[in-house]
Amino acid sequence: MADWDNSATPEADLGLREAGNGNAAAPGPPRDAEAAARAREKGWSEPQPLDYNRHANVATRGNADTSSNTLVEVPKWAHDAAKYEYRGEAGILGPVMADLELQLFGGTEMRLKKGVRWDLQQKIQAIVESVHKISPVMSLEDAGIHPAMLENCKKLGYNDTTPIQAYTIPAVLLGHDVIGIAQTGSGKTGAFLIPALSKLMGKAKKLGGPRPDLSTDPGARVRAEPLILVVAPTRELCIQIFDEARRLCYRSMLRPCIAYGGGPIREQRDDLRKGCDVLIATPGRLRDFMKDPSLLALHRLRFTVIDEADEMLHEDWAEDLQEILAGADASQDSQHQYLLFSATFDKRMRTLAKRYLAQNYVRIRIGRIGSTVSTITQRIVWVDGNKKKDALYDLLLDSPPARTLIFVKSKKMVDIVDDYLYNRGLPTTSIHADRTQLEREDAIRSFRIGKCPILITTGVSARGLDINNVMHVINYDLPSIEYNGKDEYIHRIGRTGRLGNIGAATSFYNEADEALAPFLAALLVENDQAIPDFLEEYAPPADQPLNFDDDSADEVDDFGAENNTNTDDAGGTWGNGSADVVEVAKAGPAADTAWGGTDTSNDVGGASW
Numbered sequence: 001m002a003d004w005d006n007s008a009t010p011e012a013d014l015g016l017r018e019a020g021n022g023n024a025a026a027p028g029p030p031r032d033a034e035a036a037a038r039a040r041e042k043g044w045s046e047p048q049p050l051d052y053n054r055h056a057n058v059a060t061r062g063n064a065d066t067s068s069n070t071l072v073e074v075p076k077w078a079h080d081a082a083k084y085e086y087r088g089e090a091g092i093l094g095p096v097m098a099d100l101e102l103q104l105f106g107g108t109e110m111r112l113k114k115g116v117r118w119d120l121q122q123k124i125q126a127i128v129e130s131v132h133k134i135s136p137v138m139s140l141e142d143a144g145i146h147p148a149m150l151e152n153c154k155k156l157g158y159n160d161t162t163p164i165q166a167y168t169i170p171a172v173l174l175g176h177d178v179i180g181i182a183q184t185g186s187g188k189t190g191a192f193l194i195p196a197l198s199k200l201m202g203k204a205k206k207l208g209g210p211r212p213d214l215s216t217d218p219g220a221r222v223r224a225e226p227l228i229l230v231v232a233p234t235r236e237l238c239i240q241i242f243d244e245a246r247r248l249c250y251r252s253m254l255r256p257c258i259a260y261g262g263g264p265i266r267e268q269r270d271d272l273r274k275g276c277d278v279l280i281a282t283p284g285r286l287r288d289f290m291k292d293p294s295l296l297a298l299h300r301l302r303f304t305v306i307d308e309a310d311e312m313l314h315e316d317w318a319e320d321l322q323e324i325l326a327g328a329d330a331s332q333d334s335q336h337q338y339l340l341f342s343a344t345f346d347k348r349m350r351t352l353a354k355r356y357l358a359q360n361y362v363r364i365r366i367g368r369i370g371s372t373v374s375t376i377t378q379r380i381v382w383v384d385g386n387k388k389k390d391a392l393y394d395l396l397l398d399s400p401p402a403r404t405l406i407f408v409k410s411k412k413m414v415d416i417v418d419d420y421l422y423n424r425g426l427p428t429t430s431i432h433a434d435r436t437q438l439e440r441e442d443a444i445r446s447f448r449i450g451k452c453p454i455l456i457t458t459g460v461s462a463r464g465l466d467i468n469n470v471m472h473v474i475n476y477d478l479p480s481i482e483y484n485g486k487d488e489y490i491h492r493i494g495r496t497g498r499l500g501n502i503g504a505a506t507s508f509y510n511e512a513d514e515a516l517a518p519f520l521a522a523l524l525v526e527n528d529q530a531i532p533d534f535l536e537e538y539a540p541p542a543d544q545p546l547n548f549d550d551d552s553a554d555e556v557d558d559f560g561a562e563n564n565t566n567t568d569d570a571g572g573t574w575g576n577g578s579a580d581v582v583e584v585a586k587a588g589p590a591a592d593t594a595w596g597g598t599d600t601s602n603d604v605g606g607a608s609w
């Protein structure tokens with residue numbers, strides 16, 4: 001069956017793309033003028049040829065990006081981004097810096113806002129397993145966070161907490177290690193940054209590492225001795241977390257830094273040497289830096305955060321992670337906390353938890369682990385392999401012009417699809433691992449500001465990217481089951497439908513994807529979505545529970561109070577036998593229903609900043 005059985009494009013048509021937008025030598029105007037005219041008719045903006053000089057010319061460094069219509073100066077490298085620099089001269093709270101404030105908190109039109117289904121997302125069941133009582137906080141005002149943090153949250157428009165934040169913030173403030181699992185786009189970054197930074201605000205002088213006085217000696221440098229270490233698997237995700245940290249550290253003494261591959265190592269080292277309280281890093285670059293004890297020491301760490309923790313446990317990263325955690329474990333601070341977060345789950349997180357987390361760590365999960373948010377309309381369509389390009393062009397022209405993220409299976413395919421669409425007049429940009437880091441950063445920026453509203457990428461970008469108004473995710477190629485395709489599907493489509501916003505995900509499916517069929521069918525059933533006839537045979541019978549045949553099912557057994565008897569691979573139980581299952585606002589409007597309705601004491605007061 002072919003849903004998209006229309007005008008086939010022979011592979012030879014790829015000849016059109018030699019002057020395209022990918023890695024080709026010189027971009028020209030779209031080759032297929034007729035197709036481009038149709039794209040214009042449908043409202044898609046003109047494609048933007050790549051300005052290769054922009055990346056090649058070092059002199060462009062720090063130039064303002066005039067295309068964004070914002071006052072924000074766009075630096076050439078993410079690590080160059082402006083941050084609040086304060087050494088505590090005027091007291092705990094630093095002075096207002098209006099220009100910087102505008103840079104950090106302005107451009108609100110670019111940031112994701114709560115969507116029309118926010119209330120629905122707030123009602124998702126939370127299961128908290130802890131020996132200690134964790135009373136959820138519904139509003140940041142009541143969370144016991146530092147006043148500077150509260151102000152920064154308000155400036156960002158964060159007033160109510162999301163469910164994962166409601167439990168994680170008090171748990172972290174109380175000093176617990178936490179494993180937090182919640183759906184994509186549910187505010188996990190804030191769930192770890194807000195309480196961790198808040199706890200250290202006003203204490204940086206006492207607890208933090210050395211800080212050079214650059215006003216008297218601009219050349220002075222020190223060793224970086226961070227209090228918080230955040231590790232995440234991709235450069236783009238680290239940049240995003242760093243940007244959030246820059247905003248949340250405003251007017252405090254906490255100085256965030258970033259270390260990620262692809263950027264100039266000397267500049268990143270130099271920035272670390274100006275003092276570092278919060279280090280956000282990709283594993284490879286972090287390991288490099290850890291090898292130089294005169295550059296970086298982890299003995300002051302109060303928090304080690306592993307974002308996308310299940311991904312970090314994959315073979316590709318395992319060695320890096322072991323070394324990093326061993327380094328972090330050398331922290332001499334008895335109050336060192338570990339925080340592990342993800343939207344999906346890997347059994348190996350248990351072993352990790354056993355090795356590094358305190359025995360009484362708190363586990364918080366919001367909804368079924370590995371579930372997709374219900375605000376995404378998922379559509380699976382049959383497209384034969386040789387018809388995908390045409391099907392994609394038709395799909396884009398049939399969809400309202402909007403930010404669209406297209407996932408393909410390989411770097412080569414990124415170039416092919418980018419050039420194909422570009423030559424048909426669509427405003428594309430693309431990103432993959434063989435692009436230079438500057439090209440990667442520029443592509444994301446162009447997508448974020450809407451200059452190039454179609455971004456083509458591999459699954460590498462699936463995790464964490466938080467971009468306002470991504471309305472459509474297209475799986476041109478579905479992920480491969482052998483490479484953890486189920487989780488990747490969840491993360492990929494989770495780039496849309498975030499924070500209660502509506503989104504759509506369309507996946508091209510054919511016989512090559514059959515291994516994913518039972519999983520896709522179960523997801524569609526779980527989310528009340530239409531099942532295409534070619535997936536019907538895989539759909540679970542209506543009277544039987546859904547089986548996702550993955551670690552998430554295992555986790556539900558081990559994690560929830562429903563069954564506390566399971567043992568893990570290492571022979572111990574997940575839990576310590578004292579699960580506190582809290583149903584969050586199961587009935588009634590979330591905002592009006594106290595989340596703590598089942599659990600009203602407030603432990604947070606005693607453990608606030």
Ligand SMILES: Nc1ncnc2c1ncn2[C@@H]1O[C@H](COP(=O)(O)OP(=O)(O)OP(=O)(O)O)[C@@H](O)[C@H]1O
Pocket residue numbers: 111112113114157158159160161162165182183184185186187188189190342343463464465466494495498499
């Ligand atoms: N309390 C809040 N109120 C309003 N917006 C919030 C709040 N907390 C976070 N956000 C916004 O929600 C968006 C999603 O947050 P975030 O990227 O942390 O999600 P996530 O759960 O980490 O997603 P993923 O699993 O895809 O990485 C961000 O744009 C963030 O600014």
